Amino acid sequence: MTKAEPSLSEQQQIRKSKLEQLRELDINPYPYEYDVTHTSKDILENEETLIAGEPEGAERVSVAGRVMTRRIMGKASFFTLQDSGGIIQIYIRRDDVGTEEYNTVFKKLTDIGDFIGIRGFVFKTRTGETTIHAEEFEFLGKTLRPIPTPKEVETEEGETKTFDAFSDKEMRYRQRYVDLIVNPDVKDAFIKRTHMVQSMREFMNERGYLEVETPILQPIYGGASARPFKTHLNALDIDLYLRIANELYLKRLIVGGFDGVYEFSKDFRNEGLSRFHNPEFTQVELYVAWKDYNWMMSFMENMIEHVALKLHGSTSVTVGEHEIDFKAPWPRIPMYEAIEKETGHDLSGKSESEIRNIAKDLHIEVDKSMGKGKLIDEIFGETVEPKLIQPTFITDYPVEMSPLAKKHRSKEGLVERFEAICNGKEIANAFTELNDPVDQRERFEEQARLRAGGDEEAMTVDEDFLRAIEYGMPPTAGIGIGIDRLAMIMTDSDSIRDVLFFPQMKPEG
Structure with a gap:
């Protein structure tokens, strides 16, 4: 592992090291293109047609997206891929994609949030989940910052609590790109x-x-x-x-x-x-x-x-x-009529000073710079507008x-x-x-x-x-x-x- 950069977190240092290892394997971590034939939404909406004849006669699909979850199980694994259409499960085996691609690139150098491409065929697992059986695996983009991933934990009282959710409003507004990744709704x-x-x-x-x-x-x-x-x-x-x-x-x-x-x-x-x-x-x-x-x-x-x-x-x-x-x-309600209904004051024909006094009686904050029009606008905005649903x-x-x-x-x-x-x-x-x-x-x-x-x-x-x-x-x-x-x-x-x-x-x- 290379010398840690002081400004990087431990996770960032680990990911940067993986980036360098990919390059040492002559794998471009940021390739120029990838041929996508289907989105996850396309596959889920047309699964019956795509599954027909599986595996030999099944139509081959090519998808690309972010890795969002992984279940590593020795020679074969499951993970989920998120693209613009949603999320779909991928089944990947060492014997299909190759030993180095599976053992090294996928298992050791791929992280949650990384972009990868998959080519393969669609099938259903024993539990009935629509899944892509990967025949080819390609690395498409290394992420250097970890994606926030919510974790659900069951307490001793039997309650489910969620940790690490990207839910802080200010952070979501500032980092909308992260918000869109982890909160797709x-x-x-x-x-x-x-x-x-x-x-x-x-x-x-x-x-x-x-x-x-x-x-x-x-x-x-x-x-x-x-x-x-x-x-x-x-x-x-x-x-x-x-x-x-x-x-x-x-x-x-x-x-x-x-x-x-x-x-x-x-x-x-x-x-x-x-x-x-x-x-x-x-x-x-x-x-x-x-x-x-x-x-x-x-x-x-x-x-x-x-x-x-x-x-x-x-x-x-x-x-x-x-x-x-x-x-x-x-x-359709005339403005003076709407104000009179809410306040009891008919402003029609009133002078600027009279309207200023009415505003003060209604405990509406006004200042000397406000002319007649601005005073009326303040009265309407405080007394009428909020009630019009x-x-x-x-x-x-x-x-x-x-x-x-x-x-x-x-x-x-x-x-x-x-x-x-x-x-x-x-x-x-x-x-x-x-x-x-x-x-x-x-x-x-x-x-x-x-x-x-x-x-x-x-x-x-x-x-x-x-x-x-x-x-x-x-x-x-x-x-x-x-x-x-x-x-x-x-x-x-x-x-x-x-x-x-x-x-x-x-x-x-």
Whole structure:
């Protein structure tokens, strides 16, 4: 054994020594390719066909994956192999694969977690377990760190206890690659998330809307109220911002003549982390000309009903202790009405100071930088939003809260906006889009005043966007749907980190 490296654990030192021994045997521990004909799932789903004529007439299969368990029994052994399709048992004999391959490479130099390839035929053991009888064995990848392997131990009291399980939440988020290896059920949530996005994309494509891409690096950030991440472009010596939304660019495309455009976008907001917030998140934004927010409500509830049916075969989805039903239509409740029902306070027509006092009476923390819109948002977020479990449209927001939404056609002081709330959190935000350039400039200037007063999340004036809508934008409905939060609901996940492969974390140590 070579001299131990101080930074390596005993297990790592042993594995590194085995790596060197493989090379001494002229075995490449990291070969370039391997011909895989079947996954474990393929074999288990087609076992009857594959077993027919075993062994002489049986179809030969070639599989590759990680060694997860081993039972060494002299001249023959059993082990399990895990691949992308699941786990399957392998039977291996010295007489089939060769003395050196079996006695040295397999028994002495192979560890749990190593990648190997097997060629052979499928059969069933006396206990009825579908198994591959190995005729050829090939080493495909040496692991230098041990894979966490849970062990079940029966106590004197007859209870079964599990040790060494990779269950610590923080470790699982930090080392998602290990989490996926030893907790394969974790994959299910991410597979469902992908299918969810695919079904939404199909729904929009079938209606003729065009998927597009817009800039992530933007000279002026806009489309939402949030603090941005800032960077610098050396080539032009200018500051740029990671987008907080893609709304204003998609509207430029509506100005340019597209009837319907959408984008699944990575957006970035320099805000806190929580169960429901990650600084980097995904949303889909859709803008459709000639439509309004009433049309968009119907569109969204039908699309999410479609998603639930695709993923679960039902409009009902179990989320924690709740059964959430996405069957359309969803309730539609004006914002002031929802607040009054929960608090007894009618905020319509109230001044900023009156609303500030109501917030204080409700023991809601506010500060001097908050304008009327932010105060109302805080009251709604504290008193109403957490109680909305079934999907609900909250409609008709105060104009102060919505600088990009069109004024309500019949209700003074309000705009045509809705948020979709589900499981106590917003999952979508939508407007009848503001297309009056004079009104839009006034709204931007009011945001600039709020910003000067200390509101770091207020919007900035985007002169190019104003120039775009001065060329004329048709009546338009727009929506942004939070993919991460919707995925949490569709996969019954308690934290946004459970639906992100690599969530943002504090630095280790």
